[in-house]
Amino acid sequence: MGRHSTAHEAVPGSGLVGPADFAPVHDPIVLARSLTKVYGAGNTRVRALDGVDVDLARGELTAIMGPSGSGKSTLMHCLAGLDSPTEGTIEVDGVEISRMGQRQLTKLRRTRIGFVFQAYNLVPTLTAAENITLPLDIARRPVDRARFDTIVRTLELTDRLHHRPTELSGGQQQRVACARALIAAPSVVFADEPTGNLDSTAAAEVLGFLRTSVDELGQSVVMVTHEPTAAAYAHRVLFLADGRLEAELRDPDADSILDALRDLGAAREGAGERITVAARR
Numbered sequence: 001m002g003r004h005s006t007a008h009e010a011v012p013g014s015g016l017v018g019p020a021d022f023a024p025v026h027d028p029i030v031l032a033r034s035l036t037k038v039y040g041a042g043n044t045r046v047r048a049l050d051g052v053d054v055d056l057a058r059g060e061l062t063a064i065m066g067p068s069g070s071g072k073s074t075l076m077h078c079l080a081g082l083d084s085p086t087e088g089t090i091e092v093d094g095v096e097i098s099r100m101g102q103r104q105l106t107k108l109r110r111t112r113i114g115f116v117f118q119a120y121n122l123v124p125t126l127t128a129a130e131n132i133t134l135p136l137d138i139a140r141r142p143v144d145r146a147r148f149d150t151i152v153r154t155l156e157l158t159d160r161l162h163h164r165p166t167e168l169s170g171g172q173q174q175r176v177a178c179a180r181a182l183i184a185a186p187s188v189v190f191a192d193e194p195t196g197n198l199d200s201t202a203a204a205e206v207l208g209f210l211r212t213s214v215d216e217l218g219q220s221v222v223m224v225t226h227e228p229t230a231a232a233y234a235h236r237v238l239f240l241a242d243g244r245l246e247a248e249l250r251d252p253d254a255d256s257i258l259d260a261l262r263d264l265g266a267a268r269e270g271a272g273e274r275i276t277v278a279a280r281r
């Protein structure tokens with residue numbers, strides 16, 4: 001996995017491509033245009049997203065990175081129908097969700113979107129197996145046994161199915177959460193810091209599975225992460241700063257992501273210095 005070099009790199013020599021030169025995404029699973037999210041009003045007004053245009057590819061693992069407060073969670077929550085944008089449009093698998101009401105969004109989230117959160121969010125009174133099939137049970141849809149078996153086997157949960165969450169390790173709980181996210185064959189799975197609470201071995205298992213779900217089950221996955229080692233499992237890394245898309249990196253590895261974070265940080269500081277100098281004049 002090497003760097004691509006292009007004539008239009010966001011930071012020369014870095015392999016990073018700026019938004020104007022993003023590789024075209026054919027058949028996007030998620031599409032956003034002019035996405036803006038403003039929180040609060042007056043003195044407390046925050047423009048968490050500031051005109052984001054992005055296409056996320058079907059059948060890829062996309063990682064979203066950026067400094068704290070850059071808008072990663074806001075972007076993911078809007079794309080997943082958990083929060084509404086102030087302006088702009090979002091399509092998930094060809095369906096426009098940005099104008100949907102709460103009831104429609106709830107139905108969409110139940111059937112078309114899978115979630116993996118940092119805190120697992122399993123139901124403590126249910127067994128692992130019951131947690132996994134919960135989205136289908138709520139939607140009153142039958143469980144595809146072959147899919148259930150494939151997912152459970154791939155995640156090595158077969159001998160844990162009758163345990164409750166408190167009887168499982170953190171890694172096992174997160175693997176149950178991954179199985180739950182995938183069981184209904186959703187259009188897209190959103191994972192918010194899925195390895196934030198895990199040690200490196202458990203993290204590698206969860207990330208390996210998310211990548212396998214893309215490569216072998218054709219799943220589309222979008223993951224927010226701070227960790228270059230986690231983002232290195234992705235096909236594509238998107239970098240956000242101040243509510244805007246800054247750059248993308250394709251076929252990354254941990255080193256190229258670390259370099260990218262350093263180069264983008266330096267470029268931002270350079271721009272900040274120029275702004276400060278200009279302001280002083």
Ligand SMILES: Nc1ncnc2c1ncn2[C@@H]1O[C@H](COP(=O)(O)OP(=O)(O)OP(=O)(O)O)[C@@H](O)[C@H]1O
Binds near residue numbers: 072075
């Ligand atoms: N509900 C809210 N009300 C007001 N401001 C908010 C709200 N949610 C987020 N923000 C603000 O929007 C901006 C973007 O926040 P967001 O959580 O999306 O960033 P992030 O990149 O996910 O940060 P982190 O990496 O720290 O989780 C921040 O300035 C944050 O304080």
